[in-house]
Amino acid sequence: MTPVKPVKSNAIPAFRSLPRRKLSDVIADEIKRWVLVEGRVAGDRLPQEQALTAQFLCSRGTLREALKSLEVQGLITVSTGPNGGATIAAVSYECSARQLRNYLHFQTISIEHVYDMRMLIEVETAVAAVGHLDSADFTRLEGDIACCHGSAWGHGRQAAVRQAELDFHVVLARRCPNPLLAFQARFINDLLRDYIEFDVHTCADFDGFTADNSAYHKKLIDAYRAADHALVRRSMTEHIESARWHTLRLNGSMVEALLIPPDRMTI
Amino acid sequence: MTPVKPVKSNAIPAFRSLPRRKLSDVIADEIKRWVLVEGRVAGDRLPQEQALTAQFLCSRGTLREALKSLEVQGLITVSTGPNGGATIAAVSYECSARQLRNYLHFQTISIEHVYDMRMLIEVETAVAAVGHLDSADFTRLEGDIACCHGSAWGHGRQAAVRQAELDFHVVLARRCPNPLLAFQARFINDLLRDYIEFDVHTCADFDGFTADNSAYHKKLIDAYRAADHALVRRSMTEHIESARWHTLRLNGSMVEALLIPPDRMTI
DNA sequence: AGATATTTGTTCGTATGTATT
DNA sequence: TAATACATACGAACAAATATC
Numbered sequence: 001m002t003p004v005k006p007v008k009s010n011a012i013p014a015f016r017s018l019p020r021r022k023l024s025d026v027i028a029d030e031i032k033r034w035v036l037v038e039g040r041v042a043g044d045r046l047p048q049e050q051a052l053t054a055q056f057l058c059s060r061g062t063l064r065e066a067l068k069s070l071e072v073q074g075l076i077t078v079s080t081g082p083n084g085g086a087t088i089a090a091v092s093y094e095c096s097a098r099q100l101r102n103y104l105h106f107q108t109i110s111i112e113h114v115y116d117m118r119m120l121i122e123v124e125t126a127v128a129a130v131g132h133l134d135s136a137d138f139t140r141l142e143g144d145i146a147c148c149h150g151s152a153w154g155h156g157r158q159a160a161v162r163q164a165e166l167d168f169h170v171v172l173a174r175r176c177p178n179p180l181l182a183f184q185a186r187f188i189n190d191l192l193r194d195y196i197e198f199d200v201h202t203c204a205d206f207d208g209f210t211a212d213n214s215a216y217h218k219k220l221i222d223a224y225r226a227a228d229h230a231l232v233r234r235s236m237t238e239h240i241e242s243a244r245w246h247t248l249r250l251n252g253s254m255v256e257a258l259l260i261p262p263d264r265m266t267i
Numbered sequence: 268m269t270p271v272k273p274v275k276s277n278a279i280p281a282f283r284s285l286p287r288r289k290l291s292d293v294i295a296d297e298i299k300r301w302v303l304v305e306g307r308v309a310g311d312r313l314p315q316e317q318a319l320t321a322q323f324l325c326s327r328g329t330l331r332e333a334l335k336s337l338e339v340q341g342l343i344t345v346s347t348g349p350n351g352g353a354t355i356a357a358v359s360y361e362c363s364a365r366q367l368r369n370y371l372h373f374q375t376i377s378i379e380h381v382y383d384m385r386m387l388i389e390v391e392t393a394v395a396a397v398g399h400l401d402s403a404d405f406t407r408l409e410g411d412i413a414c415c416h417g418s419a420w421g422h423g424r425q426a427a428v429r430q431a432e433l434d435f436h437v438v439l440a441r442r443c444p445n446p447l448l449a450f451q452a453r454f455i456n457d458l459l460r461d462y463i464e465f466d467v468h469t470c471a472d473f474d475g476f477t478a479d480n481s482a483y484h485k486k487l488i489d490a491y492r493a494a495d496h497a498l499v500r501r502s503m504t505e506h507i508e509s510a511r512w513h514t515l516r517l518n519g520s521m522v523e524a525l526l527i528p529p530d531r532m533t534i
Numbered sequence: 535a536g537a538t539a540t541t542t543g544t545t546c547g548t549a550t551g552t553a554t555t
Numbered sequence: 556t557a558a559t560a561c562a563t564a565c566g567a568a569c570a571a572a573t574a575t576c
């Protein structure tokens with residue numbers, strides 16, 4: 001008698017046959033759909049691995065690849081232990097910004113490109129934020145200016161100043177009510193902070209840059225306090241143009257590899 | 268005498284000890300670094316799974332989760348068969364756009380948000396593309412206009428028209444020399460094509476919308492042929508403002524779920 | 535604070551599908 | 556067609572982390 005065929009089979013079930021995709025990718029999509037039709041939202045939990053393998057009829061390894069896919073996309077976080085498992089997450093800015101940097105890594109991109117984009121986005125973001133700043137925001141903005149006082153005491157200090165300068169803009173971006181604008185504004189500023197390097201030889205005069213920035217930041221705070229849209233627009237435009245000029249003067253250039261997390265202290 | 272510790276151990280090697288990250292994530296990063304320091308570029312192949320497990324001292328399951336991570340980020344593609352394995356890829360627009368949609372899924376975003384962004388980006392993109400269109404581009408632009416001739420013959424036709432109208436803009440975006448602008452322009456147009464739905468009850472007059480679009484597209488082609496920056500700027504500004512007006516008039520609204528690939532024919 | 539139970543993280547062995555030759 | 560080389564998928568076991576008692 002011929003031996004029976006093993007019950008265990010790698011044959012792909014009929015209902016997911018048509019496109020010759022990887023099973024793990026199919027499962028990842030099915031989990032996404034399941035979450036949506038089930039009405040689950042960020043903070044809700046997914047069933048545990050064992051239950052999911054039973055639900056989607058696949059092995060644990062395949063399921064884990066599907067979960068890894070969702071995790072990389074920032075859609076879930078996974079924890080161990082009792083009551084552990086996957087939790088649905090709101091996709092973070094950081095996760096999406098990383099992916100956009102991955103994309104730009106394979107494009108050729110110059111300081112001028114970044115500053116053209118910055119001029120466009122940042123001015124509009126700044127204007128849109130008028131009337132959306134609370135007192136805590138103002139204190140933080142003023143704190144960022146205070147960080148930049150005095151002349152540079154070395155490279156570590158120089159990097160801290162730059163961090164504070166760009167943090168000023170991130171505060172404004174967070175208060176922009178248009179999520180598309182806000183994302184782009186944060187992204188551009190992060191790009192400036194982490195992926196521009198200056199020629200060490202011409203490292204002479206950063207103080208002029210810093211002084212100009214502080215002056216413009218002060219003008220901006222006054223404009224926000226007065227809720228003067230036109231003045232915010234004008235000040236920010238001049239500010240970005242000034243920053244572009246200083247950056248070019250100091251031989252700033254884009255770093256080559258955007259794939260790797262920034263050193264953050266490259267100055 | 269105490270028994271010797273088993274050779275096989277899940278203990279994480281010292282060189283990757285500090286942050287308590289998952290091994291698969293660490294391996295994914297190490298592969299990224301390896302690619303960079305080795306000077307590999309898009310199109311080059313990674314070693315096979317077996318070689319990679321030997322190089323990074325982990326099991327196939329763990330390595331496959333790491334590769335899955337890189338695959339989801341669009342950094343590699345994987346194929347089976349002889350000479351199969353992972354190939355380094357330039358991160359695609361589609362992959363990064365998907366991630367940005369994932370992000371926006373958890374934000375509240377309105378037609379006005381999209382059109383404010385579109386006005387900002389598209390005008391500048393259009394101006395930047397002046398002088399970068401070849402004859403093939405012009406033929407394609409004129410083809411897109413031709414697609415929109417005649418009145419609507421039903422919903423399928425309506426969707427095809429909309430597809431062609433937005434394809435016009437994608438052609439321009441692809442010719443914009445600033446990758447940051449170009450990405451954003453394509454993204455906004457894809458968003459408009461795939462994630463705006465119109466109220467079926469007021470489905471009456473799309474023809475006016477279509478006619479206006481065609482008229483503006485023709486004006487734009489003339490402006491591009493004349494390489495007239497100012498005219499391109501003016502025409503595109505009016506075009507977007509007109510499109511915004513029509514969209515609001517027809518009760519357009521953002522679809523709720525950006526997580527799922529578009530039906531593309533929702534109109 | 536410590537023991538325990540639960541759940542994910544990792545490994546290994548094996549079998550199957552698929553593309554190249 | 557057959558052989559080969561590779562990714563894909565399954566299953567069982569053990570290790571590590573963590574919440575609860």
